Amino acid sequence: MNPADYLQLLTALAPEVIVVCTALLVLAVDLLGLQGKPHSYRMSIAAGITTLGCAAAVVWMFINPTVGNWHGGMLVIDPLNETVKAVLLLLTVLTAILSVDCKFTRHVGEYFALLLLATVGMMLLVSTEELLMIFASLELVSLTLYILVAFNKDSRQSAEAALKYFLFGGMSAAFLLFGFSLLYGLTGTTHVPKMAEKLFTIGADPLLTVALVMVVIGFGFKVAAVPFHLWAPDAYQGAPLPSAVFIASGSKVASFFVFAKVLLLGFSQLAWGDQEKATGGWVPLLSIIAAVSMVLGNLAAIKQTSVRRLLAYSAIAHAGYMLIGFLAPGGDAFGSLLFYVTTYALTTVGAFGVLGVVESQVGGDQLKDFAGLARRAPVLAWCLMVFLLSLAGIPPLAGFFGKFYLFAAALTNGAHNLPFLWLIILGIAMSCVSLYYYLQVLKQVFVVEADEQARPLAVSFLTHAMVVLLAAVTVLLGCMPGWLLDTIHTAIGELGW
Amino acid sequence: MLAWTIYLSFAGALACLLTPHANPRATRAVALGTALAGLFCGLAGAIQFKPVNGLEVITRVRWIPALGIDFSLAADGISVTLVLLTGIAALAGVLFSWNVERRTNEFFAFFFALIGGVYGVFLSLDLFLLFVFYEIAIVPKYFLIAIWGSTRRDYAAMKLALYSFIGSGMVLIGMLAAYAVSGLASFDLQALAQHSFAPEFQRWAFPLVFVGFAILAGMWPFHTWAPTGHSAAPTAASMLLAGVVMKLGAYGCLRVAMTLFPEGLKMWQHELAALAVTGIVYGALVALVQKDFKFVIGYSSVSHMGFVLLGLVTLTEVGWSGAVLQMFSHGVIAGLLFAVVGRMVYDRTHTRDLDALEGMGLTRAMPFASVTFVIAGFASMGMPGFSGFIAELQVLIGAWQAFPKLALLAGVGIVIGVVYTLKTTAMVFFSDKPAPAEPHDHDHPLEPITVPERLGAALLIFCTVLIGLHPRLLLDIIVPSFKSPLFKGLREVAGL
Numbered sequence: 006m007n008p009a010d011y012l013q014l015l016t017a018l019a020p021e022v023i024v025v026c027t028a029l030l031v032l033a034v035d036l037l038g039l040q041g042k043p044h045s046y047r048m049s050i051a052a053g054i055t056t057l058g059c060a061a062a063v064v065w066m067f068i069n070p071t072v073g074n075w076h077g078g079m080l081v082i083d084p085l086n087e088t089v090k091a092v093l094l095l096l097t098v099l100t101a102i103l104s105v106d107c108k109f110t111r112h113v114g115e116y117f118a119l120l121l122l123a124t125v126g127m128m129l130l131v132s133t134e135e136l137l138m139i140f141a142s143l144e145l146v147s148l149t150l151y152i153l154v155a156f157n158k159d160s161r162q163s164a165e166a167a168l169k170y171f172l173f174g175g176m177s178a179a180f181l182l183f184g185f186s187l188l189y190g191l192t193g194t195t196h197v198p199k200m201a202e203k204l205f206t207i208g209a210d211p212l213l214t215v216a217l218v219m220v221v222i223g224f225g226f227k228v229a230a231v232p233f234h235l236w237a238p239d240a241y242q243g244a245p246l247p248s249a250v251f252i253a254s255g256s257k258v259a260s261f262f263v264f265a266k267v268l269l270l271g272f273s274q275l276a277w278g279d280q281e282k283a284t285g286g287w288v289p290l291l292s293i294i295a296a297v298s299m300v301l302g303n304l305a306a307i308k309q310t311s312v313r314r315l316l317a318y319s320a321i322a323h324a325g326y327m328l329i330g331f332l333a334p335g336g337d338a339f340g341s342l343l344f345y346v347t348t349y350a351l352t353t354v355g356a357f358g359v360l361g362v363v364e365s366q367v368g369g370d371q372l373k374d375f376a377g378l379a380r381r382a383p384v385l386a387w388c389l390m391v392f393l394l395s396l397a398g399i400p401p402l403a404g405f406f407g408k409f410y411l412f413a414a415a416l417t418n419g420a421h422n423l424p425f426l427w428l429i430i431l432g433i434a435m436s437c438v439s440l441y442y443y444l445q446v447l448k449q450v451f452v453v454e455a456d457e458q459a460r461p462l463a464v465s466f467l468t469h470a471m472v473v474l475l476a477a478v479t480v481l482l483g484c485m486p487g488w489l490l491d492t493i494h495t496a497i498g499e500l501g502w
Numbered sequence: 503m504l505a506w507t508i509y510l511s512f513a514g515a516l517a518c519l520l521t522p523h524a525n526p527r528a529t530r531a532v533a534l535g536t537a538l539a540g541l542f543c544g545l546a547g548a549i550q551f552k553p554v555n556g557l558e559v560i561t562r563v564r565w566i567p568a569l570g571i572d573f574s575l576a577a578d579g580i581s582v583t584l585v586l587l588t589g590i591a592a593l594a595g596v597l598f599s600w601n602v603e604r605r606t607n608e609f610f611a612f613f614f615a616l617i618g619g620v621y622g623v624f625l626s627l628d629l630f631l632l633f634v635f636y637e638i639a640i641v642p643k644y645f646l647i648a649i650w651g652s653t654r655r656d657y658a659a660m661k662l663a664l665y666s667f668i669g670s671g672m673v674l675i676g677m678l679a680a681y682a683v684s685g686l687a688s689f690d691l692q693a694l695a696q697h698s699f700a701p702e703f704q705r706w707a708f709p710l711v712f713v714g715f716a717i718l719a720g721m722w723p724f725h726t727w728a729p730t731g732h733s734a735a736p737t738a739a740s741m742l743l744a745g746v747v748m749k750l751g752a753y754g755c756l757r758v759a760m761t762l763f764p765e766g767l768k769m770w771q772h773e774l775a776a777l778a779v780t781g782i783v784y785g786a787l788v789a790l791v792q793k794d795f796k797f798v799i800g801y802s803s804v805s806h807m808g809f810v811l812l813g814l815v816t817l818t819e820v821g822w823s824g825a826v827l828q829m830f831s832h833g834v835i836a837g838l839l840f841a842v843v844g845r846m847v848y849d850r851t852h853t854r855d856l857d858a859l860e861g862m863g864l865t866r867a868m869p870f871a872s873v874t875f876v877i878a879g880f881a882s883m884g885m886p887g888f889s890g891f892i893a894e895l896q897v898l899i900g901a902w903q904a905f906p907k908l909a910l911l912a913g914v915g916i917v918i919g920v921v922y923t924l925k926t927t928a929m930v931f932f933s934d935k936p937a938p939a940e941p942h943d944h945d946h947p948l949e950p951i952t953v954p955e956r957l958g959a960a961l962l963i964f965c966t967v968l969i970g971l972h973p974r975l976l977l978d979i980i981v982p983s984f985k986s987p988l989f990k991g992l993r994e995v996a997g998l
Contacts, residue, residue, distance in 0.1 A: 423682060429678065451645060
């Protein structure tokens with residue numbers, strides 16, 4: 006490889022490079038210049054630098070739209086990747102803004118640097134079609150997230166959550182790696198599209214089914230689908246708020262995208278399995294995981310009194326919904342999945358934003374802490390209503406259209422037999438269950454009156470602005486889903502999926 | 503013009519929310535303005551109404567091309583009738599909630615969000631759009647009951663929200679399946695109505711969608727949300743629930759389930775008719791033995807909505823027009839009854855127990871309320887001269903052609919209706935029981951009936967008498983609607 010190639014590679018990787026440089030910059034500025042300054046000042050500066058860095062990366066991608074494939078799929082850049090990366094950077098910025106008002110650490114620089122490194126991991130994860138690279142970047146994401154969960158050194162819960170997350174994560178990484186190695190053994194390649202071609206000639210093979218199951222386990226953990234979900238409620242509850250937000254949003258988006266890519270592109274031949282050779286495909290497997298996730302997530306959420314745990318179980322349920330997207334034909338699978346996961350991530354960040362204010366001002370995340378929020382912080386209360394109803398799938402909010410598109414896309418697959426009708430029925434039935442527990446939260450907010458001495462909450466301008474903006478986006482994406490949908494569809498169209 | 507009813511209501515909801523919390527007068531002014539504007543737009547639209555082929559297309563814009571979804575609004579005579587009903591109910595609702603002092607701005611915000619959704623359902627020609635508006639109406643109902651309601655409001659509100667959501671879930675399944683199976687890549691109701699779905703598909707899709715909508719129309723045995731919801735709700739919300747929300751369900755049955763899957767209706771006609779008649783008789787019988795004044799009216803709503811469903815499934819034109827007229831008529835009459843029970847009586851006496859009310863001598867204390875209730879009772883019994891008579895008569899004629907035995911049973915239901923109405927009127931207003939010398943009568947005399955209440959009652963009485971004396975005002979626009987292409991398949995199946 007000559008020097009010119011390196012230069013080309015560097016240009017292609019410019020957004021990632023910018024984010025890495027920002028991480029180093031944040032670390033340096035905080036360690037060298039800001040020690041001894043007030044905590045909120047340090048937080049603001051660090052969040053500001055993070056925002057600028059991410060914005061620079063997005064602007065770069067916007068100005069230099071690149072399309073290319075380097076080193077046999079190690080680095081692939083196409084319009085779809087760039088869209089996903091822009092979403093990830095946006096989520097990082099939102100997480101950073103959310104962190105400003107949270108007081109959980111003295112190590113400001115390190116915290117933001119890790120956040121940015123996790124973002125880099127996610128960006129690389131979505132822009133590769135090579136199993137090795139997928140594994141390496143997935144590990145980068147996971148390791149930083151473990152640390153981010155443990156970042157509150159004063160909290161035993163935080164440490165416990167991180168340990169749990171780490172043990173489960175390590176185990177699932179082993180499964181994933183084992184699956185990848187089997188795939189390499191069978192096909193002799195780690196490049197996903199080439200692997201798909203090889204699989205076409207090999208046909209169904211029991212060993213392949215084993216590899217498939219391993220891969221599904223590995224990714225199933227990342228997206229918190231049942232039965233690989235056990236870490237999620239504890240991690241959501243114990244982690245510092247911004248870390249939980251990042252796991253719920255950014256990590257979800259990236260993992261789902263790469264999961265879909267590996268399964269839909271790599272295993273397209275193995276969708277339904279092979280009856281004669283008695284090997285299963287991933288379609289039945291995923292439908293069952295989706296069904297179990299929806300049922301367990303929603304039913305368990307009913308019993309929760311902690312809103313963080315409630316959101317964690319609802320996240321598990323939503324992972325189930327997103328898995329339905331995999332069953333749609335062709336490009337609609339990516340389209341519906343990406344729309345759903347993006348809107349889901351944005352609404353979840355919003356809901357956590359309100360939750361953060363309640364936690365810091367009222368002192369807990371229990372349902373009763375939300376009592377009378379409509380009087381104490383009316384703007385936040387109405388925004389929370391938008392977020393939760395969107396999660397429940399009430400129109401005209403983004404979550405409704407996301408679900409609608411997922412269901413419609415999955416149903417049109419094999420239209421006349423309607424093979425996934427049972428799954429859709431289950432999904433809709435479970436939406437009714439979810440409305441119940443979201444309304445339980447909203448009942449506290451709007452119906453139950455606060456104590457006599459409860460004062461209005463002091464909400465910082467930044468939090469207010471962010472939450473209102475996210476609520477507006479949730480409404481707008483519900484009323485005019487075309488904005489996001491057309492971008493995704495154009496990008497998919499250019500790839501010809 | 504008609505489309506403005508939707509936009510103005512949502513704008514009004516937002517405006518009400520933004521009025522200062524401490525100034526209920528401003529909120530009321532905005533609310534009254536919004537309701538009047540909505541009614542005015544509805545009336546103007548009805549006067550200008552010029553259907554082509556039975557249908558007047560109002561707007562049609564590409565909305566989400568990827569899924570073939572249009573923002574298309576259209577009206578036929580049925581929509582116009584129900585839009586007028588919504589306008590009347592909204593105005594009356596505002597007049598009868600003049601005394602809401604607690605969180606007034608939020609109250610009217612939820613109120614008009616609900617009204618906007620209702621207008622939207624009645625005017626949508628795109629199935630997706632119709633569904634969106636249909637679901638928008640769910641959440642405000644929950645909060646109206648849960649925040650401003652009375653007895654067991656938590657339970658009633660949640661029950662209503664979940665019943666509605668389950669019903670709309672069933673509709674959603676049927677609608678997605680129809681979309682996938684038809685292969686039209688469109689949610690346009692006209693296009694879907696002209697597609698002939700396979701009979702095996704209609705066999706399960708029709709009951710799914712029909713029952714999904716009919717839950718909200720209070721079809722027996724899925725009616726149990728209605729009495730609890732009605733009685734827990736604040737007066738304006740009961741008026742809206744019985745007046746227009748139950749019509750949403752019936753309208754959905756007619757507009758979606760029946761036009762899309764006409765053969766399915768033919769297959770399930772007798773079963774559904776049996777359920778409808780059961781609702782008529784059962785609702786009336788249960789109303790007969792209630793101890794709670796509002797529950798009487800709640801169950802009478804179930805009984806009267808049974809006529810709407812019965813009219814729909816007769817597969818005769820006279821049955822359908824009777825059903826639509828009954829929707830209008832019941833909307834007005836039920837609104838009036840709930841206004842008397844909830845606002846005039848309960849808000850003043852703080853009891854709805856019939857035995858307790860019996861001893862209060864309410865005729866002397868509130869002559870206006872008792873006269874209003876007597877008129878509303880007559881209208882509800884189906885006396886000639888009121889709108890209920892002509893509507894129920896048409897339904898019975900249709901039912902007689904289709905299922906004579908059930909029509910007889912439905913007639914029995916009417917008789918029981920007379921009994922419980924007279925019994926309740928006699929107990930509450932004309933009791934022989936000597937009014938005990940109640941101390942509170944002198945210390946706290948019942949507050950007199952206010953001007954807004956009088957206006958609201960006069961408006962509703964005027965409407966039911968007007969349509970009772972001159973039903974052609976509505977029938978002349980309702981009947982031609984059944985000639986539109988939407989009903990082509992249905993007419994073929996009915997042999998018209």
